[in-house]
Structures are given as C-alpha cells and as structure tokens.
Amino acid sequence: QSALTQPASVSGSPGQSITISCTGTTSDVGSYNLVSWYQQHPGKAPKLIYGGSKRPSGVSNRFSGSKSGNTASLTISGLQAEDEGHYYCCSYAGSSSLVFGGGTKLTVL
Amino acid sequence: VHLVESGGGLVQPGGSLTLSCAASGFTFSIYDMHWVRQTTGKGLEWVSAIGTTDDTYYPDSVRGRFTISRENAGNTLYLQMNSLRAGDTAVYYCARAIGWGEFDFWGQGTLVTVSS
Numbered sequence: 001q002s003a004l005t006q007p008a009s010v011s012g013s014p015g016q017s018i019t020i021s022c023t024g025t026t027s028d029v030g031s032y033n034l035v036s037w038y039q040q041h042p043g044k045a046p047k048l049i050y051g052g053s054k055r056p057s058g059v060s061n062r063f064s065g066s067k068s069g070n071t072a073s074l075t076i077s078g079l080q081a082e083d084e085g086h087y088y089c090c091s092y093a094g095s096s097s098l099v100f101g102g103g104t105k106l107t108v109l
Numbered sequence: 110v111h112l113v114e115s116g117g118g119l120v121q122p123g124g125s126l127t128l129s130c131a132a133s134g135f136t137f138s139i140y141d142m143h144w145v146r147q148t149t150g151k152g153l154e155w156v157s158a159i160g161t162t163d164d165t166y167y168p169d170s171v172r173g174r175f176t177i178s179r180e181n182a183g184n185t186l187y188l189q190m191n192s193l194r195a196g197d198t199a200v201y202y203c204a205r206a207i208g209w210g211e212f213d214f215w216g217q218g219t220l221v222t223v224s225s
Binding site: 001003034035036038045046047048051052056088090091092096097098099100101102103 | 143145151152153154155158166168169202207208209210211212213215216217218
C-alpha cells in the first residue's frame with residue numbers, strides 16, 4: 001500500500017486560508033469517506049483535528065475537511081501562528097488496513 | 110485518558126522486542142487499539158490494530174513479524190516485534206481508535222532503534 005501524496009510544504013500569512021491536499025487512489029481515498037487529518041508539533045504526538053467528516057470537540061472551526069474523487073483536502077482559515085507544524089492525512093484502504101500521507105509542513109509567515 | 114508506552118530501546122538486527130502501552134482513564138476493553146510508528150524526521154506508518162474481540166490486523170510490512178495483543182484486565186496493549194530490521198527503527202505510538210484511522214488519543218511514543 002503506497003503512502004498518500006501530500007505536498008511537502010505549504011505556507012501562508014496570518015489571517016489567510018490554506019489548503020493541504022491528500023491524493024490517493026480508488027482503493028483508499030476514492031472509495032471510502034474515512035479520511036482523517038492530524039496536526040503534529042515538534043516532539044509531540046499527532047493530534048486528531050478532523051475525522052469521520054467531522055471535527056472533534058475542542059478543535060477550532062477554522063479547520064475543515066472535504067473530499068473530491070481520490071483527493072481529500074484540509075482547509076485552515078484565519079491562519080494563526082499556532083497552526084504551524086506538520087499535517088498528516090490518513091485513509092482507510094480496505095481489507096482492514098490504513099494508509100497515511102507523507103506529511104505536509106505548514107509554515108506561518 | 111492516558112496512554113503510556115514503554116519497552117523501546119536498542120536491539121540488533123534480527124532481534125526481538127516487546128512494547129507495552131498502559132491505558133487509563135477510560136474503559137479499555139470497549140475500544141479498538143492501534144500501533145502507529147514514525148521514523149525520525151519522517152512520516153507516520155500504521156503498524157497494527159486489535160479489535161475488542163481480539164481480531165488483529167497488520168500491513169504487509171510487518172505481517173508475520175509483529176504481533177499485537179491486549180490484556181483487558183490490566184488495561185495494557187502489547188506489540189511483540191520479531192526479526193527486526195533497520196527499517197523498523199522509529200518512534201512507536203499506541204493510539205485509541207474511534208473509527209478506522211480516527212485516533213482520538215495517542216501516547217507519547219517509545220523509540221525503537223535497530224542497529225548493530
């Protein structure tokens with residue numbers, strides 16, 4: 001199972017919106033509405049910020065997820081300095097398996 | 110909710126290691142649990158899953174070498190790793206699942222280094 005494809009890096013200025021893409025195949029992202037997104041700060045464990053088509057309680061509504069075909073997307077609106085970090089997507093890939101994306105480093109300029 | 114991994118360390122190629130994950134603050138027995146690893150400076154990789162009825166799942170990269178298990182009485186998750194390779198070097202996290210790929214709580218991770 002190949003990793004999902006994410007851009008290596010994205011950047012934006014405070015207040016702007018950015019979108020991180022996560023491209024898979026018809027065997028994973030394209031076949032299931034089971035894509036989750038994680039935020040990770042240096043030295044910390046990943047944190048769930050979007051999953052199962054919804055945000056966990058306590059996560060800012062500035063984070064939103066969507067999917068079109070084989071590509072899922074995470075949009076962060078009103079970018080803040082604290083949003084800087086790495087972001088990973090994860091998709092169910094059938095046959096009780098999971099696949100992660102390679103990760104995207106978000107820089108807030 | 111608290112998850113604490115232990116058991117990581119340095120092991121030679123071909124060696125074995127067993128990781129533990131002590132769970133507290135929730136009813137451990139009713140949740141699926143997973144192991145996810147992260148190579149230094151790199152991305153995340155799903156390693157294994159165990160359901161509430163002890164059904165287990167693995168990716169091809171570790172199937173036949175790794176065994177996930179759980180002890181509900183002691184609220185502990187395990188990962189037995191055999192025939193370790195340099196490519197298994199990573200920080201190993203245990204995580205509580207609320208859906209496939211949806212992990213709402215993670216441990217702090219334990220580092221496994223496979224090297225001679």
